[in-house]
Amino acid sequence: MIDPTSIPMYKPEEIERKWQARWAADGLYQPDRDPDKTKHYALTMLPYPSGDLHIGHWYAMTPPDARARFKRMQGYNVFFPIGFDAFGLPAENAAIKHKIHPREWTYANIDHMRGQLKSMGNSFDWRAEIISADPKYYRWTQWFFTQFYKNNLAYQKFSPVDFCPSCNTTLAREQVHGEDRHCERCGTPVIRKDLKQWFFRTSKYAEELLNFDGLDWPEMIKTLQRKWIGKSRGASVIFKTEAGDPIEVFTTRPDTLWGVTYMALSPEHPLVEKITTSAQADQVRAYQEQAKRQSDIQRESVTREKTGVFTGGYAINPVSGEHIPIWVADYVLMSYGTGAIMAVPAHDQRDFEFARQFDLPIKVVIHPNRKDMVFPEEMTEAVEAHGSMVNSGPLTGTPEEESFDAASRYIEAIGVGKSTTNYRLHDWLISRQRYWGAPIPIVYCPHCGAVPVPDYQLPVLLPDDVEWLPTGESPLKLHPTWRYTTCPMCGEPAERETDTMDTFMDSSWYHLRYLSPDYDQGPFDPVQYSFWMPVDTYTGGSEHATMHLIYTRFFHKAARDCGITKGDEPMLQLRNQGMVLGEDGEKMSKSRGNVIDPDDLVVRYGADTVRAYIIFFSRWEIGGPWSSTGIEGNSRWLRRVWHMLLEPAYGTPDQEILRALRRKTHQTLRRVTYDFENFEFNTIVSSLMELLNEMGRAKNAGAFGSAEWNETVDLYLRMLAPVCPHIAEELWERLEKPYSIHYQQWPEVDEEAARDEMITLIVQVNGKLRDRIIVEPGVSDEEAERLALASENVMQALEGRPIRKVIVVPGRLVNVVG
RNA sequence: GCCGAAGUGGCGGAAUAGGCAGACGCGCACGACUCAAAAUCGUGUACCCUCGGGUAUGUGGGUUCGAUUCCCACCUUCGGCACCA
Numbered sequence: 001m002i003d004p005t006s007i008p009m010y011k012p013e014e015i016e017r018k019w020q021a022r023w024a025a026d027g028l029y030q031p032d033r034d035p036d037k038t039k040h041y042a043l044t045m046l047p048y049p050s051g052d053l054h055i056g057h058w059y060a061m062t063p064p065d066a067r068a069r070f071k072r073m074q075g076y077n078v079f080f081p082i083g084f085d086a087f088g089l090p091a092e093n094a095a096i097k098h099k100i101h102p103r104e105w106t107y108a109n110i111d112h113m114r115g116q117l118k119s120m121g122n123s124f125d126w127r128a129e130i131i132s133a134d135p136k137y138y139r140w141t142q143w144f145f146t147q148f149y150k151n152n153l154a155y156q157k158f159s160p161v162d163f164c165p166s167c168n169t170t171l172a173r174e175q176v177h178g179e180d181r182h183c184e185r186c187g188t189p190v191i192r193k194d195l196k197q198w199f200f201r202t203s204k205y206a207e208e209l210l211n212f213d214g215l216d217w218p219e220m221i222k223t224l225q226r227k228w229i230g231k232s233r234g235a236s237v238i239f240k241t242e243a244g245d246p247i248e249v250f251t252t253r254p255d256t257l258w259g260v261t262y263m264a265l266s267p268e269h270p271l272v273e274k275i276t277t278s279a280q281a282d283q284v285r286a287y288q289e290q291a292k293r294q295s296d297i298q299r300e301s302v303t304r305e306k307t308g309v310f311t312g313g314y315a316i317n318p319v320s321g322e323h324i325p326i327w328v329a330d331y332v333l334m335s336y337g338t339g340a341i342m343a344v345p346a347h348d349q350r351d352f353e354f355a356r357q358f359d360l361p362i363k364v365v366i367h368p369n370r371k372d373m374v375f376p377e378e379m380t381e382a383v384e385a386h387g388s389m390v391n392s393g394p395l396t397g398t399p400e401e402e403s404f405d406a407a408s409r410y411i412e413a414i415g416v417g418k419s420t421t422n423y424r425l426h427d428w429l430i431s432r433q434r435y436w437g438a439p440i441p442i443v444y445c446p447h448c449g450a451v452p453v454p455d456y457q458l459p460v461l462l463p464d465d466v467e468w469l470p471t472g473e474s475p476l477k478l479h480p481t482w483r484y485t486t487c488p489m490c491g492e493p494a495e496r497e498t499d500t501m502d503t504f505m506d507s508s509w510y511h512l513r514y515l516s517p518d519y520d521q522g523p524f525d526p527v528q529y530s531f532w533m534p535v536d537t538y539t540g541g542s543e544h545a546t547m548h549l550i551y552t553r554f555f556h557k558a559a560r561d562c563g564i565t566k567g568d569e570p571m572l573q574l575r576n577q578g579m580v581l582g583e584d585g586e587k588m589s590k591s592r593g594n595v596i597d598p599d600d601l602v603v604r605y606g607a608d609t610v611r612a613y614i615i616f617f618s619r620w621e622i623g624g625p626w627s628s629t630g631i632e633g634n635s636r637w638l639r640r641v642w643h644m645l646l647e648p649a650y651g652t653p654d655q656e657i658l659r660a661l662r663r664k665t666h667q668t669l670r671r672v673t674y675d676f677e678n679f680e681f682n683t684i685v686s687s688l689m690e691l692l693n694e695m696g697r698a699k700n701a702g703a704f705g706s707a708e709w710n711e712t713v714d715l716y717l718r719m720l721a722p723v724c725p726h727i728a729e730e731l732w733e734r735l736e737k738p739y740s741i742h743y744q745q746w747p748e749v750d751e752e753a754a755r756d757e758m759i760t761l762i763v764q765v766n767g768k769l770r771d772r773i774i775v776e777p778g779v780s781d782e783e784a785e786r787l788a789l790a791s792e793n794v795m796q797a798l799e800g801r802p803i804r805k806v807i808v809v810p811g812r813l814v815n816v817v818g
Numbered sequence: 819g820c821c822g823a824a825g826u827g828g829c830g831g832a833a834u835a836g837g838c839a840g841a842c843g844c845g846c847a848c849g850a851c852u853c854a855a856a857a858u859c860g861u862g863u864a865c866c867c868u869c870g871g872g873u874a875u876g877u878g879g880g881u882u883c884g885a886u887u888c889c890c891a892c893c894u895u896c897g898g899c900a901c902c903a
Contacts, residue, residue, distance in 0.1 A: 224822080232902075350903075624831085633844055
């Protein structure tokens with residue numbers, strides 16, 4: 001008899017350190033690029049090196065790691081890389097605040113975080129690590145820019161852009177959030193500036209970006225992207241002023257064209273000045289000034305009441321010939337459509353409110369079906385429903401179903417407009433007036449214009465000696481020498497572009513650089529590209545739905561059209577994790593003091609326990625509050641596993657116990673396999689806990705050491721390995737099984753063993769549980785019915801009522817209706 | 819305002835195709851071990867109750883033999899959008 005005290009203690013800190021070193025030395029997680037194996041590219045969104053890994057990183061990365069390990073055991077050739085999204089504002093803000101160079105700050109953070117990442121025991125292939133702030137990386141970010149420029153997918157434009165006065169830089173439309181239009185990074189409301197900036201032609205891909213065929217992405221993300229792209233079918237119509245100037249408008253309701261009673265231009269519209277009569281000039285100019293300031297002011301004080309001023313000018317309705325007043329109103333946005341609208345108060349709520357505000361006429365031209373005719377003076381709101389056309393000249397009487405097409409055809413026929421589709425999606429503004437980013441590789445030559453830096457001159461290196469003053473100008477512009485260069489075309493003195501690129505540029509193609517991080521003939525090795533792309537599984541937060549996830553799709557398509565990439569989509573399957581909240585159920589933040597530090601947890605419990613709890617405590621896509629007592633349960637579980645497997649016990653089990661153990665083992669395997677496949681991580685740990693409980697019962701009944709016990713132990717460790725890789729490897733070795741468990745075959749379910757020998761049929765009377773009967777799985781419906789009706793409880797519950805009907809669900813229940 | 823997700827014991831959560839609601843864990847209670855405590859192990863743990871049963875998955879309806887699951891309306895929480903013509 002072995003003395004139980006001779007069983008070693010479970011010491012996670014020792015075994016975790018030991019195995020992490022061994023795995024790294026053996027290059028265990030480097031894919032072998034064996035062409036006979038099916039490849040699996042598992043990608044997790046790369047972290048920003050903010051300084052410390054937090055529990056959210058664990059939550060984002062551990063379940064996908066477990067799944068990558070599961071795939072590896074299934075025989076896939078798995079590539080699971082990691083890197084750092086290393087350019088960005090925090091580094092520069094730290095430089096301003098603490099007088100430390102952004103590069104120094106960033107790389108120190110990376111060194112620290114690399115160690116933290118390794119402590120998780122993830123199966124990252126560290127050979128593939130990329131750092132987007134590395135010249136050998138951003139050389140190719142810049143190269144992509146020049147390729148896009150040469151293919152007319154990048155262009156420069158002078159336009160009103162969103163500018164964050166606190167971050168001192170322009171922002172892309174996607175980076176401006178909320179009703180008060182604040183900066184997504186610092187929360188400061190943005191202001192409008194007129195600047196010459198670089199854009200990518202994202203809007204050219206609007207239609208293609210709406211196509212998600214073949215993509216296994218969450219519906220929510222697809223919906224958010226569709227809404228963001230904002231496709232509307234309609235018509236563009238040219239109105240003319242009395243002076244003959246054309247004003248183009250976009251409308252989704254060409255069928256209401258006869259109901260136009262005024263036009264409205266955005267305050268920024270270029271035609272405003274020309275149209276305004278001298279009598280109205282002062283008022284209009286004042287209104288424009290006020291509108292311009294409006295974006296400077298916090299919007300809280302702004303009422304929803306419609307405002308505007310009459311220009312004094314008139315336009316002519318191209319279908320009716322009516323003369324209608326032209327107004328300026330800030331509810332018309334310069335950034336959507338043409339910045340001018342035809343207003344139909346009767347059938348558009350906004351126009352209705354405006355018309356009521358300024359006593360403009362309301363003309364009903366749509367008669368909604370199944371409703372009484374409405375009269376303008378009785379209306380309390382616009383009638384936006386479709387219907388048959390009335391008071392509409394030659395189209396009067398057109399029924400609802402034909403009105404849109406008939407009106408579209410009509411305006412085309414008389415040559416005043418055409419059917420068009422409009423998108424909300426803007427071109428991507430990529431210029432940033434900041435230092436810590438990849439310089440835009442453009443040289444301005446007085447003779448040759450904007451010249452892209454040729455490939456052999458890339459990268460355009462960021463200089464180190466720069467002053468980081470938050471002036472609103474690019475720090476590179478203030479550098480004494482850097483901007484002065486010679487034109488790559490003519491060799492004459494020229495100047496560099498001093499803006500840097502949006503960091504979303506860097507993260508739009510990092511998944512390609514992972515494939516061959518040292519390749520210097522291009523952004524990636526085409527051989528590796530055709531082996532690994534596209535990404536099979538992409539995981540990360542859903543907050544990137546309308547930013548990174550649109551950019552990277554656009555980037556892939558743009559690169560495809562430049563002949564660089566193949567295929568239409570970069571990532572086939574997308575899954576989003578939820579968020580870990582503090583113990584108080586609130587978002588974790590330093591100010592709330594509810595932040596959970598993963599390093600402390602690793603010291604206290606070991607990485608395997610933290611991994612197990614992370615996976616166990618909530619549905620991964622939902623997230624939820626952390627519990628510092630909850631994690632104790634997972635710590636206990638692993639200690640129980642340790643003792644269950646190592647501590648011997650003696651006895652003579654009966655056959656039924658052993659059969660039950662095998663049954664539970666293979667049923668667990670079936671469930672765990674299903675759950676890994678479907679990202680249902682929490683029930684994997686539950687199932688393994690249940691199986692351990694069953695093992696405890698079997699062990700007490702003397703099953704230890706039997707063939708069935710040994711099989712269960714073997715399968716248990718294989719199933720545990722993806723979740724808790726260290727303890728699984730350690731126990732695997734202690735049981736003298738071949739290194740490494742992480743390359744063992746994922747087991748097959750023995751369906752015969754997993755089959756229930758007897759099942760419990762539920763017996764209901766009128767849907768209420770009255771009895772349970774134990775039967776063989778293949779029992780016939782007739783037999784099940786006979787057994788159910790023989791039940792005393794059933795007779796009692798029927799209280800003498802006749803049986804009207806008996807429903808038998810094979811293998812489940814019998815419901816007696818009486 | 820519009821769009822989306824969610825709402826289940828004291829808590830986190832489970833229920834894979836409409837069929838035993840509450841798996842698994844936390845917490846709690848009791849017991850064993852201990853001088854004692856911790857740790858560990860075992861048992862119990864939705865609510866009400868006249869101990870036969872009754873009531874329960876945000877609220878109210880509906881479909882069904884049967885609804886946490888499907889449909890309609892509403893409430894609450896969270897996330898997204900913000901006059902998009």
